[in-house]
Amino acid sequence: MVKLSKTPIDDKLADLRKEAEERDAARISGMENIPYINLRETPIETEALELLSEKIAKETAILIFKKEGDEAHVATRSSASEGYAKAKLLLEEKGLVVVPRIASISSIREAQEKYKSIKEEEMGGAANRIEIKESEIKERISLEDVEKEIGEIREELDTSKILKTITKGALSLRASDIHVEARAKNTEIRYRVDGALHSAGSIKSEIGARISSRIKLLSNLKLNIKDEAQDGRFTIYKNERPVEVRASIVPSEYGESLVLRVLDPELVGLGITDLGMGELDEKTVRRVIKNPNGMILTTGPTGSGKTTTLYAFLKEKNKSQNKLITIEDPIEYHLEGVEQTQVSEEDNYTFVSGLRSILRQDPDVIMIGEIRDEETAKTAVDASLTGHLVFSTLHTNDSIGTIPRLIDLGVEPSVLGSALNIVISQRLVRKLCPSCAKEKEPTQEMKENIENFLSSMPEDRRVKSWSLRENGDCKECLGGFKGRVGLFELFEVDERIEEILNEVEEDKNIINKLKKITQEKRMISLKEDGILKALNGDTTLEEVESIAGPIDWTVYKNRE
Incomplete structure (x- = not known):
């Protein structure tokens, strides 16, 4: 078999394509009024890469190339992209301020190769799953107990932990549905247990909005769409056993209303x-x-x-x-x-x-x-x-x-x-x-x-x-x-x-x-x-x- 090698012409064409991509990135930079960066000429910090996993970086088509104090400098094809919105949400949940830069997609992909030098366990992955241990689910919990736990939710808590608290309450009460409803002054949490809805307290509206974004992220829904209904599903891992959750999100007067249908297989294994x-x-x-x-x-x-x-x-x-x-x-x-x-x-x-x-x-x-x-x-x-x-x-x-x-x-x-x-x-x-x-x-x-x-x-x-x-x-x-x-x-x-x-x-x-x-x-x-x-x-x-x-x-x- 004859092995073909690249010719100078092939290299020249590749260079021309890269130059065209960089010009296109610079054009988008001007349109979005966000500085342009050429990642091929920019040092990539390992500490920055470790903020998100390689899997998330590739899914969202972004690259975190620099971390300076509480700032995360992020390269993206466009600040209007769904991928950038997801990455921004995850980084903000870590308490970081996102500083966007526009880069070409090919330079982002090339820079992502640097992940190979980092062990997977060292990277900060997105909380793409909710894990609840059996010991965390109380057999004889009352609605008052759940209401007390929800009442202790504070704005500085990680969104994943807040959502875990709410879902843990549902599993403990054997609820079929979780309602997260935006009100004028707050967001109300309600559980449907045995066909009847029960209020379990309220949280700040800002926290409610974060929960909505987190559910969208988990369910692979569009983060930037807030005026249309969206449906999806995600999985809770209850002692490593999957529990499917169907998510329904609709726009309401004061924000978004969420209903999460909990499909716990333990509740359906009936003869x-x-x-x-x-x-x-x-x-x-x-x-x-x-x-x-x-x-x-x-x-x-x-x-x-x-x-x-x-x-x-x-x-x-x-x-x-x-x-x-x-x-x-x-x-x-x-x-x-x-x-x-x-x-x-x-x-x-x-x-x-x-x-x-x-x-x-x-x-x-x-x-x-x-x-x-x-x-x-x-x-x-x-x-x-x-x-x-x-x-x-x-x-x-x-x-x-x-x-x-x-x-x-x-x-x-x-x-x-x-x-x-x-x-x-x-x-x-x-x-x-x-x-x-x-x-x-x-x-x-x-x-x-x-x-x-x-x-x-x-x-x-x-x-x-x-x-x-x-x-x-x-x-x-x-x-x-x-x-x-x-x-x-x-x-x-x-x-x-x-x-x-x-x-x-x-x-x-x-x-x-x-x-x-x-x-x-x-x-x-x-x-x-x-x-x-x-x-x-x-x-x-x-x-x-x-x-x-x-x-x-x-x-x-x-x-x-």
Whole structure:
């Protein structure tokens, strides 16, 4: 092989390119009114390089070439670049004043080679991850304890430590969401625990703005965009175990409002028994998911536990002889043994295209994050009819409403009867704290209402010994509640319902017919499941009504 060497002409062309780049850098310098520097003629201080890691320097396309007192002299292609904004934030968090200089990108890249002479552990890396040890998370912490820790946050503290304090509080309280909300005079911190928001104090607005910038940095969002909504995600390492956090940032009147959804895998590793279904409902579900094909849908509003239920079903089906594939938007929790894929508009990987690709992977079980449109609905139904067990979610108010919703999405009614196995409508209610819940004496009228209700229930659903309880308040809980339990409504498709679906083209009054059959079968509604759980002491009637709506006791007065 002939080895080609550079010619004088090649060297000359390279020099001309460098000169052109330097002229361009000088032009940008004039436009931005920031001094120009030629890094090829400038000494690079090792102490300056050590302020940020090589990885961060290359990601942001900057170079710190000099440190003088509390000043960090930074070379950048443009002071308007996203990379410079990130580097500036990180350096300012170290208490440094950033002095920018404009340089050519090629000279910055050449100067970055000097990092090779520095050991990685000597460099000051960006806090690109939040690490929390198990010992730092208190098992029996109260909201007051968290509020006290947040109240001790001071402006001189490192932003990473401040954010760690806030996230540590969320993990200790087992919060699902952290709200960081800009107000007129400060920034309020709130946690959503068991579905309810609780204030945990406030911090200075300046600190709130720093937290917003840090979240953007961690989530790879644009630091200089403050008038548009942005979504991203980052990872907390809880004793080296990853906990995903979804970040949503929107502009508000006094700054930016942040909501961080904490996706702790410890809170989703539930089996079917852990969901809180009644004994008969659990037996029904276990029987139905043994089917090798068909469709199982969960319905309810956002935050009603639909995904958690489907993950419990996946866990049940996750055997060595089964291949399970999901398509989600986004992947909320990572499940070992399950092939999980994520919707990506940039890559044109939608629920429809992803589902078609998945079907070519020879799966036994498919989970579709949500059925949103006609194509997804039809493809999911086709998959359930061709030997696959399909799990998915749908937004409807109750289980019966799934039928007209799927018909509206273009699914043939006659096909639905064969494809659909069961629809599970669900909500989540707060559970009473076992440490402080107390007995509640019902009025005579309430006693009569409850006896009428129980008399109307099927024999195998009646609570033989009931009592009402109410919430207390103690150090173990928040306002007398601890954890949540599901309310469930199961609509199983049988031969009678199939017959109705086959006749639907001639009879548009499908909802009334379906309701009549479910009443004859004595299907337990969401609200009725809630009443039974309240009579069992799991929650309160007031909590059931707040989630499932007012209870009309007169309905049960003369029902047999």
